[in-house]
Amino acid sequence: MATIYDVAALAGVSAKTVSRVLNDDSAVKAGTREKVLDAMSRLDYRPNTQARQLRLGARTSVGFLLEDPTSGYQGRFHHAMLTACMESGKYLAVELYEAGMPDWQAYLDRFITDAEIKDMVLLPTLCDFGPLKSFLKSRGIHCVLISPSTPDSHYPSVAMDDRLAARDVVEYLFQLGHRKIAHIGGHPDHAASILRRNGFYEAFDAAGLPRPPAHYVEHGNFLFKSGFEAAERLLGLKDRPTAIFACNDEMAAAACSVAHKMQLRLPEDIAIVGFDDAPISSSVWPTLTTVRQPYLEMARRSIQIFNTESDTLIASDRQIRHIIAHEIIERETTLAPALDKPQRQARGKA
Template sequence: MEKTGQPTINDVARIAGVSKKTVSRVINRSPLLNDDTRKRVEDVIGQLGYIPNPQARALALRRNFLIGLVHDNPNAQMVLNAQQGILEALHGTEFELVVRPVDRGSATMLDDVRHFLERQRLFGVVLLPPISENDTLAKLCTSIGCRYVRMGSAQLDDPAHMVTSNDSQAVTAAVNHLIEQGHRRIGFVAGPHGFRSARERREGFERALSEAGIAFPRSLSADGTYRFESGIIAAERLLDLMPRPTAIFACNDEMAAGVIHVARQRGLEVPRDLSVIGFDDTAIASHIWPPLTTVRWPIASMARSAALKIISTTADNDDGAVEEPSMFRSTLIRRASVSSPTE
């Protein structure tokens, strides 16, 4: 008897000669397939007119087709770049993105995240720094069966649950660039206390000076919060020094822009009187004058990989898509804010 009714995923798998898992991966645009298999399954889907039922699949998985982005980060551009990367990974799939800011200083932070994950029944979650550095939060995700990937500046987890960058080495390369230009009195605008990225970037800065035999007195270091305003405050203090630094490295572009703002207010020309380097390569780096030399942090690529690690897993394969890269290299982008000192 000829079969009637809507075609099912079982029909697609049987005719294509593959498993249901493979059909699911084709539907979700998983990268873990060769082109021949993908095309064969897509052809059968087209011939049968099969339409996936996300509600039924979500019920079977006891999860919605939602990927969460959980963050507590003062850098709005970083969050936007992370969203961009995740949305690139989700394009053409059944998955949607849900963004949830939290307060890492709150006594109820873990409970707040738990309620969010359970209420939304998320398929998985991407955790941005600094909350990605919280091991208890990662264990919470595991305990309620929510897939997770942590983003950060150092290896915090196994490759299936982590994407990281080489912040420390990248900052060392950036400071070496200043040293090669002849700078010896280099100021430092730090990131917020408690951020692993801030610690990694400071270590990279201090390593470059130490290897070059250059002293780093406490007076040449100023605290920052990753915000533009904190860059202004830090620059006011550093540029009040006598003698003042001939170059300043700031731990992100927002603070570096604040440094350039103060320098121009004081009649200093960048880079003739003061060289400046930032970190991130956000839009502000190429929009200010002079364009900012900075370290390009591949946040969108990292977020894309994090999302792909999550959606490439299936209900019967929770080992994670470790084939997605876990390490992303930051690179120095040379623009017009650095030159040799005139003194």
């Protein structure tokens, strides 16, 4: 069985540095951290978390609730949390949670007790569910909220700036020469949908350009079917857009399918941008330009908060909102529009 000294030798660092990586020390340089993690992976090294808990007095079980494990967002964040917990020597305890489920308090009480949970990460939309947060607080559970719709003064939160990311997408399309840009929004009850739509409009305002007409803005629910139906309406317009910005990758992939159905070329006839960098974004053809959410960085920051701020997670009346930077991943579905060429007639449902 590999030891911490084996990892240190393979990574070319000291055992103390490996220990600092395991303890999620923010002072460790990113390149060094990656070398250590690579060595751990190659040696199949597993830290002795029970020994670390006795030595450090650390809480090692992190609770994580999933409403829809099949969704691209929750699936990617689940993987990021597994990685972050592995790096820091913690266990990730995962449970399904359905909104409106009967006896949910007793259900969660058993989960918390059986897994010995003291820390929990809450994704949207659970991070905005007041009764759940009140229940967890009554049990003395330390919580970190991921992208809540509004900051909660009782809990620290980790998020990316959805509004800025959407604005950056539109400005990126402006740089490519697009002006006729449509938007497929997400579920109207989700804060991210509102923020991304606001960012979409703000980009036009900042550029001194008129906002797109109302029929250029469709509303979906983050699902493929809703994106397909919205894209059919947009690409069936007589004055159809040259670009579509969808609120997530599933709906953007659906828009690609509609473009293929109508025999439109991607990206020459229509450019498409998604959001999230879900697996589907790199598996569709052409590959999808998208916004990469910093899942792993957000998960790591959450664990770091538990490691360094646990004593104040409940006591403080003011908590920090940690903003993690996003990134636009440019792939094959974006290109400057062929403004000097007449638009091809779309074929299919109008």
